[in-house]
Amino acid sequence: MRPPIRSNHPDDHRRPDRLGQGLKPSLRGGIERPVERAILAAVLLPASRVYLNDPLGELAALAKAAGTEVVDSMVQKRTEMSPKWAFGKGRLAELTQRVCDADANVVIFDHDLAPRQIRGLEEAVGCKVIDRSELILDIFASRAQTHEAQLQVELAQLEYTAPRIRGMWTHLERIAGAGGATRAGAVGGVGTRGPGERQIEIDRRIVRKRISLLKQRLGEIDRRKQREVQSRRDRFTVSLVGYTNSGKSTLLQKLSGTKVFSADLLFATLDTKTVRWDLGEGRSVLLSDTVGFVRDLPHHLVASFRATLEETIHADLLIHVVDASSSQAWQQIESVDEILENLGCCRTPQLMLLNKIDIVDESGLAELMANRRRDVLRVSALTGAGLDRVVESVSRLASGDAVEAVVDVPHSAGRLQTDLTRLADVLERTFTEDGVRFSIRMNRKQFRQLCGRYSQLTVVSQNGEDDDLK
Numbered sequence: 001m002r003p004p005i006r007s008n009h010p011d012d013h014r015r016p017d018r019l020g021q022g023l024k025p026s027l028r029g030g031i032e033r034p035v036e037r038a039i040l041a042a043v044l045l046p047a048s049r050v051y052l053n054d055p056l057g058e059l060a061a062l063a064k065a066a067g068t069e070v071v072d073s074m075v076q077k078r079t080e081m082s083p084k085w086a087f088g089k090g091r092l093a094e095l096t097q098r099v100c101d102a103d104a105n106v107v108i109f110d111h112d113l114a115p116r117q118i119r120g121l122e123e124a125v126g127c128k129v130i131d132r133s134e135l136i137l138d139i140f141a142s143r144a145q146t147h148e149a150q151l152q153v154e155l156a157q158l159e160y161t162a163p164r165i166r167g168m169w170t171h172l173e174r175i176a177g178a179g180g181a182t183r184a185g186a187v188g189g190v191g192t193r194g195p196g197e198r199q200i201e202i203d204r205r206i207v208r209k210r211i212s213l214l215k216q217r218l219g220e221i222d223r224r225k226q227r228e229v230q231s232r233r234d235r236f237t238v239s240l241v242g243y244t245n246s247g248k249s250t251l252l253q254k255l256s257g258t259k260v261f262s263a264d265l266l267f268a269t270l271d272t273k274t275v276r277w278d279l280g281e282g283r284s285v286l287l288s289d290t291v292g293f294v295r296d297l298p299h300h301l302v303a304s305f306r307a308t309l310e311e312t313i314h315a316d317l318l319i320h321v322v323d324a325s326s327s328q329a330w331q332q333i334e335s336v337d338e339i340l341e342n343l344g345c346c347r348t349p350q351l352m353l354l355n356k357i358d359i360v361d362e363s364g365l366a367e368l369m370a371n372r373r374r375d376v377l378r379v380s381a382l383t384g385a386g387l388d389r390v391v392e393s394v395s396r397l398a399s400g401d402a403v404e405a406v407v408d409v410p411h412s413a414g415r416l417q418t419d420l421t422r423l424a425d426v427l428e429r430t431f432t433e434d435g436v437r438f439s440i441r442m443n444r445k446q447f448r449q450l451c452g453r454y455s456q457l458t459v460v461s462q463n464g465e466d467d468d469l470k
Helices: 010-014 057-065 089-102 115-125 132-143 147-168 199-230 248-256 299-304 329-342 362-370 387-399 414-423 444-453
Strands: 037-044 069-077 106-109 128-130 237-242 273-280 283-289 317-323 350-355 375-378 402-410 425-431 435-443 458-462
Touching: 037 057, 037 089, 057 069, 057 132, 069 089, 089 115, 106 115, 106 132, 115 128, 115 147, 128 132, 132 147, 132 299, 147 199, 147 299, 237 248, 237 329, 248 273, 248 283, 248 317, 248 387, 273 387, 283 387, 317 329, 317 387, 350 387, 375 387, 387 435, 402 414, 402 444, 414 435, 414 444, 435 444
Parallel strands: 037 069, 037 106, 106 128, 237 283, 237 317, 317 350, 350 375
Antiparallel strands: 273 283, 402 435, 402 458, 425 435
């Protein structure tokens, strides 16, 4: 097992390019077994995007997903966070007392904290303090199963830690030979004494090398992923997006009949799963499920998982799955829309599904239905209610600017015949002496790509008389 990045183990200096076999839950020790007792904390600022009736509800769910036991919580309203402790002095004293009374060993803040604030809080309360980003990274690290996901999470962790080294790490002494000093009596002998190097500078160099290596490896994965996505451009692609635990994996399983892992867990899915979705009448599309989103998702995580999100970035249609039973559905919709905009997907056609209608009250559902400008459907991925309308809507959108055409294909072009029957609705098929004449209906974009790929394809006639297809 690779030693933690904080260690001054010789292997860290001798072989910084070695990729570790295992991934630590967190660079600072993380949330490990046995189960830790956590106190949740938050500062409610005027611009805070939290549900005021339950400001720590999502943080509690994240803490549970990380394997902690929440024993207490506290919130303070302030116009700005204290630069040293986040809380004011009075609340800090109360938090210290609560940590003692509850025998807590970790305090989790629903914010990104500066290194100075983390250090000040840990000194004051006498236990570990972590912020929202570190908690999310910890959960991702525990969920990462594939090599790609592990590399992506490790890169995000290192990029989170790198600017915090000075504030979080304490072994900052100078080293000089074996004595760690430069005076005449320093141990180490002739030739080993000198000004030395700060330990923090060694650590920073290790982190920089590791980040550079991980970016190189992930760049290779990203290029391979782009080639995979581009190779499927002749197919209509649909990507499921939404807040974490909104039911995307259950929906993919119900629509495609493919067995995938689904659970009532935050971030249950980290790796992209792409399957063939049969829409009936000989038509099919590719359906993908990717990592779920969350409010204030760390930007290094979005950047690291860009290869995983490639399916979403290049999808022809996004199905936005909303947990309609959540009291924070509006905030979740806005968070997903914000991340999609950051990914450059805001112009991609989108179909919104209000999921879990089997457990939602009608008044809340009616409000969600009334205030959305996009196409909205009510479904239950668990029971299958409303999924027939989803199939109809996707079929209509996949047809898009449909073209009806008559084409000739020679007998020798077996692969072209296979692609035609796979991608198009074959209305009529006539066998001739030279080949096969097909009467087809298919998406205009796919038809253009098919004509460009196969020179053997002869267009006899086509509705709209598009000269580019002749």
